[in-house]
Amino acid sequence: MLSHATTRDWLIPYADGMLASDERRRIDGHLAGCAACAAELRQVRELNLLLVTLPAAPPVAFAPFWLKLQAVLPLRRSLRIPTLRSYRRLGLALAMATVAALAAAGSALAAPAALPDNPLYPIKQLEESVRIAFTPAHDRLTYQLQLANERLREAQAMADDHKPLLAKSSLRAFRVIVDDAAAALKNPADPKVAKDALRTLRVQLAAVERDNANRGEDDRDVKQLVADASRELDRIEQPETVGVPSTIVVGEQATPDPTPRSTPRPTPRPAPSDREHSD
Amino acid sequence: MARAEDAPSIEGDAEERRLIDRSASGDQEAFRQLVIRYHRLVINVAVRALGELSLAEDVAQDVFIKVYKALPGYRHDKPFKHWLHRVAANAVTDALRRRRPVVSLDGMLQPPPSAGSDPQDVATRHDLQRAVRHAIASLPPHYRDTIALQAFGELSYDEIAKALDIPLGTVMSRLNGAKRLLRERLGDLVRSEEANTA
Numbered sequence: 001m002l003s004h005a006t007t008r009d010w011l012i013p014y015a016d017g018m019l020a021s022d023e024r025r026r027i028d029g030h031l032a033g034c035a036a037c038a039a040e041l042r043q044v045r046e047l048n049l050l051l052v053t054l055p056a057a058p059p060v061a062f063a064p065f066w067l068k069l070q071a072v073l074p075l076r077r078s079l080r081i082p083t084l085r086s087y088r089r090l091g092l093a094l095a096m097a098t099v100a101a102l103a104a105a106g107s108a109l110a111a112p113a114a115l116p117d118n119p120l121y122p123i124k125q126l127e128e129s130v131r132i133a134f135t136p137a138h139d140r141l142t143y144q145l146q147l148a149n150e151r152l153r154e155a156q157a158m159a160d161d162h163k164p165l166l167a168k169s170s171l172r173a174f175r176v177i178v179d180d181a182a183a184a185l186k187n188p189a190d191p192k193v194a195k196d197a198l199r200t201l202r203v204q205l206a207a208v209e210r211d212n213a214n215r216g217e218d219d220r221d222v223k224q225l226v227a228d229a230s231r232e233l234d235r236i237e238q239p240e241t242v243g244v245p246s247t248i249v250v251g252e253q254a255t256p257d258p259t260p261r262s263t264p265r266p267t268p269r270p271a272p273s274d275r276e277h278s279d
Numbered sequence: 280m281a282r283a284e285d286a287p288s289i290e291g292d293a294e295e296r297r298l299i300d301r302s303a304s305g306d307q308e309a310f311r312q313l314v315i316r317y318h319r320l321v322i323n324v325a326v327r328a329l330g331e332l333s334l335a336e337d338v339a340q341d342v343f344i345k346v347y348k349a350l351p352g353y354r355h356d357k358p359f360k361h362w363l364h365r366v367a368a369n370a371v372t373d374a375l376r377r378r379r380p381v382v383s384l385d386g387m388l389q390p391p392p393s394a395g396s397d398p399q400d401v402a403t404r405h406d407l408q409r410a411v412r413h414a415i416a417s418l419p420p421h422y423r424d425t426i427a428l429q430a431f432g433e434l435s436y437d438e439i440a441k442a443l444d445i446p447l448g449t450v451m452s453r454l455n456g457a458k459r460l461l462r463e464r465l466g467d468l469v470r471s472e473e474a475n476t477a
Contacts, residue, residue, distance in 0.1 A: 012455045018436055047462055050411050051430040057319070057326035057335065065318055066311060069340050073307060073347055 002030045007037050015044045063180040067133045071126075115157050116166040141188070144181040145197045148174055152204040155222075159212040164219040167212065171225040178232050185236050198233055205230055295359055303350040310350075314343055317360070321367050328371035328412060328431040329378075330405075342370045361442040364434060368427040368442075375416035414464045415457075422457035425450060 002010075007030040013019055014027050031038050112127070114120040128147060135143050151174035158167035178185075178201075188194035209226045212219055295316075301309035321342050325335035345366055353362065415426055428434045428442055436454070440447045 009455070012458050013451050016436070016454070018451060043462060044458065047458060047465070050407060051426075052433075054327040054408055054411070054430065055330065057323045058332065060318075060322055060332070060336070062315060062318060065322075065336065065339075066314060069314065069343055070307065070311070072340075073310070073344065 002026050004030070004034060004037065007031070007034070008040060011037065011041050011044050015041060015048055061180065063176075064133055067129045071129055071133065115154055116170060117158070117161070117163060141181055141184040144177050144184075145201075148177045148181070148201060149204060151177060152201065152208060156204065156208045156211050159208055159219070159222055164212075164222050167208070167219070167222050168225055171208070171222065171229060175225075175229050175232055178229070178236070182232075182236050198237060202230070202233060205233075296355055299350060299353060299355070299359055302347065303353065310347055313346075313359075317363055318343070320360075321363065324364070324367045324431045325371050325374075327433075328375060328427070330408060330412065334374070334378075338370055338374045339367075342367050345370065357441065357444065361438065364428060364432045364438075364442045365424075368424060368432055371431055372416055372423055372427050375412055410465060411461070414461050417464065418457055418460055422453055422460060425453040426457040426461070429454060 007027055010019065010023070010027055014024065019027065031041060112124060114124045132140070132143060132147070151170045155167045155170035155174065158164070158170060185194050185198065205226055209223065212222045212226070295313075298309045298312050302313055318339065321339045322335055325338045325342070326332060329335050329338065342363075346363060349366075353359070411430075415423060415430060417423075418426065425439060425443065428439045429436075432442075434442060436447060436450050439454075440450045443450070
């Protein structure tokens with residue numbers, strides 16, 4: 001029979017299920033005849049209950065989270081700004097001010113129309129990142145569709161200009177945007193608008209494929225990405241065939257699925273390393 | 280709770296290692312892939328610790344910024360996920376300690392109200408959770424770091440041992456000490472909750 005003191009020492013690992021079966025039996029034996037230890041065990045379990053019932057996170061969209069993070073990553077890395085929230089907001093405010101200043105000179109710089117091989121393209125990326133982070137939820141789908149169309153316009157232009165790497169980057173970015181917008185597209189406020197938007201995207205996708213093939217190169221990767229993107233649109237239009245959640249959320253499980261994806265997730269937009277010479 | 284079956288496969292390890300190495304060299308797309316994998320985990324830890332989504336998202340952003348900066352010094356001698364848990368637990372307990380205790384319920388996450396749930400009960404539960412969070416934040420560092428991984432990170436004893444790089448027996452000893460102190464500090468709150476649920 002265990003002593004009173006020893007039992008009390010072991011109540012917490014006992015309640016956490018960390019004792020071996022013979023140790024558990026010895027504790028059980030003591031608890032059966034000791035009201036004080038049984039009462040203490042109830043308190044230990046109540047504390048455990050409090051700890052495990054702390055509320056988990058509700059679903060949170062990935063895209064806005066990443067865009068806010070991305071907006072400050074380069075600044076923090078290069079300028080070593082302290083990790084205070086006020087400084088991060090200052091960083092974001094500076095980014096917005098930069099975008100506003102560039103927008104004011106928009107006609108001269110023409111960043112909004114810049115293609116991935118244009119030196120002004122990073123400015124366009126910055127502007128889009130800031131805009132989507134601050135777009136109200138009810139306007140977000142409209143802006144996402146605008147960006148998706150823009151990625152396809154870029155992909156078509158790059159395919160037409162013998163720049164398959166940049167075309168691929170734009171197609172990958174297109175898929176990320178569509179993926180993030182999938183939930184809203186499946187349950188749109190105006191089904192006709194969503195249907196028209198999807199039809200437009202299909203027409204543009206076909207144009208990318210046509211230009212890719214017409215160059216005589218028929219780059220296999222571009223072709224594959226177009227096919228993948230087309231399947232993504234199929235999944236959105238036929239929700240009953242969806243096998244995998246198409247939006248990224250948090251809060252459904254305590255830890256992420258560690259199983260790697262068989263294919264890398266696409267990039268939001270062409271990365272600098274993908275840039276090709278324009279001549 | 281997260282369990283051993285969450286351990287990545289060999290292929291997953293290799294892919295993750297590649298993403299970590301590329302992120303360490305400044306490849307933001309690779310880092311984005313890491314954030315995709317782990318942002319749910321970090322936000323969940325922060326929400327459980329802080330109870331407020333907007334603050335939790337800010338702290339989660341700080342966690343990933345710290346990780347991004349520290350990646351060049353990261354060695355692959357322990358799983359990235361365990362290291363990330365440790366960074367996240369430190370960040371959320373720091374945020375808890377910096378934060379003044381508040382009385383308002385505004386902005387605080389509540390479990391979805393069930394039919395017939397009494398607002399007074401909800402408020403009481405909320406006060407209790409807030410008291411638990413601040414009691415954890417007030418613990419000595421070695422207790423605080425250990426129980427934060429269990430309470431906020433939902434790690435098992437074995438996972439805590441790996442994350443902190445300490446023996447399993449030390450985890451048991453620290454959790455024992457931490458929970459004893461918590462019960463002392465929460466005192467009547469735990470006892471009254473026991474009476475309510477009895």
